[in-house]
Amino acid sequence: MSILVYTESENGTLKKAAFEVASYAKAVADQMGTSVTAVAVNVNDTSELGKYGVDKVLNVSNDGLAKFNAKSYASVLSQAAKQEGSKVVVLSQSADSKYLAPLLSVGLDAGYASNVVAVPTSTSPFTVKRTAFTNKAFNFTTIDTDVKIVGVSNNSFGLVENSASASSEDFSPEIAISGVTVESVDKVTDKVTIADAEIVVSAGRGLKGPENWGMVEELADVLGAATACSKPVSDLGWRPHSEHVGQTGKPVASNLYIAIGISGAIQHLAGINASKVKVVINTDPEAPFFKAADYGVVGDAFEVVPQLIEKLKAFKSANA
């Protein structure tokens, strides 16, 4: 009857999202008077899950799962949920988890709520708060099936420490054959991704041209941040599509979002709304973004950003 949580990993190491969903699963387990079982696939060391309330880890070790495959992974989780008699399955909302979630839902006849941002407000009926209208509203939803799947929005719940044993057990489910074969993966490995970043530095048309992006990248470097851009900038080809954040681009849920030379159109705001603190740098005091910002600098980005970089470098040295 334990709460099952899929703790995802990359190259054998648990991702930060794994600790967030484990924390969430622990909170639900406490509400429902049960324990937490995590499923880890090809992870070298799962002991850190114990710090976040995981009682047991089902360790799956299989070369056939070396590359992520939605159908195969959904099948693994389905078998784990059945073995454990789990009534609640907790997933992150990473691209991979969102890919497998609907397959798992049909496999377990389990209702699924995505973009959940808080622990259930009630366990009977099982009710969760999720975002809707692309971050412009919240929706309280019940999941009415016997088994329920909750997709926890990135950086919505946080990491909560709760000491538990994380006792490890080998789990060898059948690997479902998938009709989708991964041929190649093209992934940036030396930079933090927008999805995983604590800080995102973003810029828009105010920068006038792609040749001016050096200072954006430098600011991101100083902060260990991911770089992003507005839709017009990606449509113009100044920056890659993968950096476009907004309603039809990637969502941002970082702790800090710095927007340089972006006016703040509704569609952009919708996509970045889940970020916790927003800083806006723009020459136009009437830019709509200032209404959505926590901190703002009305000034010329070409003067403000280089100075900010220097100030931050000094700050980092002083606080090293």
Place this chain on the structure above:
Amino acid sequence: MKILVCISHVPDTTSKINFTDGDTKFDTNGVQFVINPNDEFGLTRAMWFKEKQGASVDVVNVGGPETEPTLRKALAIGADTAIRVNAEAKDGYQVAKELAKVVKDGGYDLVIAGRESIDYNGAMVPGMLAEMVDANFVTNCISLEVDGTNAKATREIDGGKESVSTTLPLVIGGQKGLVEESDLRIPNMRGIMMARKKPLNVLEPVGASTETGSVKFEKPAPKGEVTLVAPDNLDELVNLLHNEAKVI
């Protein structure tokens, strides 16, 4: 190849979002409805398959009569036949079940859906539908090629992209990138005229049940005033971010 494109009828991206009936319903007053942006990319890609590979393209929506203008837009863009399943869309599972009947009855080889709709952001209909009709599934799809029964697609992943190969029958969750923004088809006068003569069939639903229920909506708390920092006082910004916001 028989293609079915799933069209969601959603509020335009600039819409103000308000609720009525004790915050249980979306307030449609003054709201313009459009084809879900993710679905537009899929529909344009479907047109390419129609023009270059002779595919047939039908479009489908699960909804009441109010969604018909949106289906007509899709016909004006170039789809052959529109299907409206006469049922209020209540949750992702119920919609997927209704679509599954349409897919099975129609014998479609390829279903192009959007990875998520901008109103409920469920991101579940395409995947559920694929499982229900025993089709392969690729979401966050930013490229799709079909050759006979073989297909190659690109999935956008966190930090990059992944190339996959698969076979029909296939369901994809499309998004921006599936075609270039500048290549998106829009209805022209001729398309609009022709759309009037194309069939828009209303089907009775199977009456699928839901797995989830919406209780109510809530708007986010109003935003406080921005704290402005002078451009010559950036030390203060660093200080605020470190000590007040605690994000650096």
